[in-house]
Amino acid sequence: MSAGDYIGFAISASLFATLFGATGVYVLRTLTLALEGHYEFKGDSLTKRSRLAGFARFIIWAVLAATAWSFFIDWIVFEDLEFAFTALAVRLQVVIEILSHLSDN
Amino acid sequence: MREGDIGAATETPARPKEHGPWGRRIDERLHRKEYRQQADEDQRHSTRFFPCPSCGADLRFDPGTANMICAHCGTEAEVPHVDDAVAQLENCYHFYLGKDTGAMAEEEAPSIDCNGCGASIEFHPDEHSRICPFCDGAIVGDVRMQRRIVPQAVLPFKLIEQEAQEAMRHWLKSRWFAPNDIADEAKADHFHGIYVPFWTYDAYTDTDYTGARGRRVGSGKNRRTVWTNVSGNVTGGFDDVIVSGSKSVSAEFKDALAPWPLRELETYQTEFLAGFRAENHLIGLKEGFAKAQVYMRAVITDWIKRDIGGQRQRINSTYTRFSKETFKHILVPVWITHYDFARKTYRLSVNGHTAKAYGERPFSLWKLIAGTTAMMLGAGVIGFLVSAVPWAG
Secondary structure, eight states: OOHHHHHHHHHHHHHHHHHHHHHHHHHHHHHHHHHHHHHHOOSOOHHHHHHTHHHHHHHHHHHHHHHHHHHHHHHHHHOOHHHHHHHHHHHHHHHHHHHHHHHHO | OOTTOTTOOOOOOOOOOOOHHHHHHHHHHHHHHHHHHHHHHHHHHHTTOEEOTTTOOEEEEOTTSSEEEETTTOOEEEOOOOOGGGGGOOEEHHHHHHTTTTTSOEEEEEEEEOTTTOOEEEOOTTOOOOBOTTTOOBOOSOOEEEEEEOOSEEOOOOOOHHHHHHHHHHHHHTOTTOOTTHHHHOEEOOOEEEEEEEEEEEEEEEEEEEEEEEEEESOGGGOEEEEEEEEEEEEEEEEEEEEESOSSSOHHHHHHTOOOOGGGOEEOOGGGGTTSEEBOOOSOHHHHHHHHHHHHHHHHHHHHHHHHOSSEEEEEEEEEEEEEEEEEEEEEEEEEEEEEETTEEEEEEEETTTOOEEEOOOOOHHHHHHHHHHHHHHHHHHHHHHSSTTTOO
16 A cells, blocks of 8 residues: 555544544444433333334444444455445445345334 | 211201291201301312311322321221222213313312412412412412313322422432532421322324435445335224323423323222312313323324334334323322522422422533543544554554
8 A cells, every 4th residue: 555545544544533532432322322312211102112223323334433443444455445435335235134124114 | 077987078068947036046046056157168178178077177189099088187087989980981082072072070269369370279369378389470360260170080198298298309319410518408388298190091003104214334444324115004002092191291391290190090089189279170181181292292103113223224204193092181199399509499399199309400511521631541542553553563
């Protein structure tokens, strides 16, 4: 990898960390409220149903974060951006499959 | 008022006989005095003040017991037992809806409307400090008599204020990602014991629907869903769907403070309310049923999806017939407070019967950042495992 590649990697990795870090705080907050709601809200109610959406947000965040990590790991280890993108495309297809299955359920 | 007479209906004293001009004047004076005393007593009763038979101070309902107690001299007086059947009586929704609540018994209570949150809360005209228990704002305005529907049942307070404080502390301690010192540092000024009006609805539903059942076929890029049109009918009943009659106690707080042990409802008696405030209902019978129907329709959607079956479901149209709709109008006990933490005010409520607490809470930003970092690292481990590196040999 050239120096320019390393700079590009550093910038995109920083953007990734900032984006997922900021959304992660929000996701963790909603996950906490969902977990507390799961134990606290006795019986079925509309509020409980809306709270439990926090679980779905967390799963979506975790799947996307893991996929993004895998891209950066491929890029830095194999030092090949094209290969990393190809592997990411394959993985994203799997992710879309998983998310569509989850939305069915 | 004698002991044992508490809450009993009183009659206007009979007009005394007239005995000549002097006697008549004295009798009239006596009569006026007696009549005024009686009227005062009736007024106190209607505004739910029960004088202690020993010292004359106000009796208040003693939570957890069936008694009223004098805070001044400790004298106890039993709340007269009334037939409990009325508490569980289901009223025909359409009968009362047609009469537009005119058929329901009404009473007057000295109340004041909060300009901040809109709550209509009971206040005695003599009270100088008027702080809204719901939004903690100062209320400016005159106390006036407001008419309201008499609830048929009341769930009496079981918790005293100290127990509510303990429930609050325990709730705050058990919060995840909350600041460490929240349970010790959170300062609640005062707990307000309030009876909040609720509606409970029963209904039987019969729903026709049309939709589609989805089946996934193929794999990879060729994976698709094949839809088959379906139609059907689902039926089911709802028992005691609870809707808050207050605009100040939101659906969130109402759901969080559940369960409300409706089997323990007592027939409405003003004695249960002595020493506590009661909020006037702002959500009417019809509006309340509309809110109950929102929940019922969400459950009916689940029933339909289950009835359609398959891997995916689509609902195109539904038509629900409601029948056998009945309701109850009740009062439930809630301890309401506000606590201050880090220069912010948070609202908290405690179920006055079961000690279940719920409220707004702060998050510790540092704990959230630490938690997010851990989540990122966890995602990194999964990312490594699914990357090409472990499979590259």
